[in-house]
Amino acid sequence: MTPQTGPDSVVAALATSARAALGAAGVALADIAAAGLSSPGPLDHRTGVILTTQNIAGFVDAHVPIAARLAADLGGLPVFLDRDTVMAAIGEGTIGAAKGARDFVYITVSTGVGGAIVSGGRMVRGATNTAGELGHFPVGFDRDVRCRCGSYGCVEAYAAGRNLAEAYGVADASIVYAKAAAGDARATLLIGRAEAALANLAVGIVNALNPERIVVGGSVAEHEPAHVLEPMRRAIAERAFKVPAAAVSVVPSALGADVSIVGAALAARDRAGGKGQWFL
Numbered sequence: 001m002t003p004q005t006g007p008d009s010v011v012a013a014l015a016t017s018a019r020a021a022l023g024a025a026g027v028a029l030a031d032i033a034a035a036g037l038s039s040p041g042p043l044d045h046r047t048g049v050i051l052t053t054q055n056i057a058g059f060v061d062a063h064v065p066i067a068a069r070l071a072a073d074l075g076g077l078p079v080f081l082d083r084d085t086v087m088a089a090i091g092e093g094t095i096g097a098a099k100g101a102r103d104f105v106y107i108t109v110s111t112g113v114g115g116a117i118v119s120g121g122r123m124v125r126g127a128t129n130t131a132g133e134l135g136h137f138p139v140g141f142d143r144d145v146r147c148r149c150g151s152y153g154c155v156e157a158y159a160a161g162r163n164l165a166e167a168y169g170v171a172d173a174s175i176v177y178a179k180a181a182a183g184d185a186r187a188t189l190l191i192g193r194a195e196a197a198l199a200n201l202a203v204g205i206v207n208a209l210n211p212e213r214i215v216v217g218g219s220v221a222e223h224e225p226a227h228v229l230e231p232m233r234r235a236i237a238e239r240a241f242k243v244p245a246a247a248v249s250v251v252p253s254a255l256g257a258d259v260s261i262v263g264a265a266l267a268a269r270d271r272a273g274g275k276g277q278w279f280l
């Protein structure tokens with residue numbers, strides 16, 4: 001669990017966790033070249049500063065220099081920070097489901113919905129490093145479907161596990177899927193809207209970006225592929241532009257629940273070795 005008592009305790013918990021992992025692996029800190037740190041954004045991956053995150057106390061608009069702070073706690077070990085979904089895309093692009101692809105999109109459908117875009121062999125960063133936040137692509141006109149970002153009608157507001165659970169009034173989205181499978185009308189309506197939101201996002205991605213692969217990860221996608229990947233595939237086949245539709249495949253994450261952690265390790269290795277230009 002992430003401590004909710006401010007940056008000091010988060011840095012301390014990260015350092016403790018890193019030392020425990022080294023101990024379990026029987027590796028000395030002195031033998032490690034670098035560490036990767038995966039975090040929600042917005043953040044600055046070059047300076048290692050988390051600008052703000054909504055869900056961790058003490059990080060809202062705080063500009064926390066987390067990489068430098070953690071590096072100091074780990075005896076000067078270089079620490080490389082990036083957004084969790086960017087780390088996931090680095091992992092999938094390097095050794096996973098998008099290996100060899102120069103144009104792909106990573107999407108996570110989990111507690112929230114997020115993503116990262118690789119175009120022409122480069123990570124798309126945008127002017128302020130928030131490019132790829134696909135969960136906040138607006139797909140609905142209903143102002144009552146509010147999103148945490150302050151807008152309405154975002155993909156996340158319909159399709160994220162947390163939003164589905166809240167809309168139905170239960171603790172976990174898996175209950176909503178189970179209710180829908182059992183024929184419950186309200187659960188079926190909510191799941192149908194989630195599918196429609198993901199379908200619209202998929203068609204928009206294909207038409208706007210022309211990727212060769214869309215890699216879909218996250219716990220909801222992993223457990224409910226028939227309600228996540230399938231509606232995306234059907235929508236692309238039915239109504240995306242024909243040429244890009246024929247060029248794209250929608251595939252599950254190859255790295256599973258650890259995708260961002262694996263990606264962070266690969267990102268740290270490549271940045272420390274000067275090979276990270278494609279994603280920086």
Ligand SMILES: [Zn+2]
Binds near residue numbers: 136148150151154156
């Ligand atoms: Zn939003």
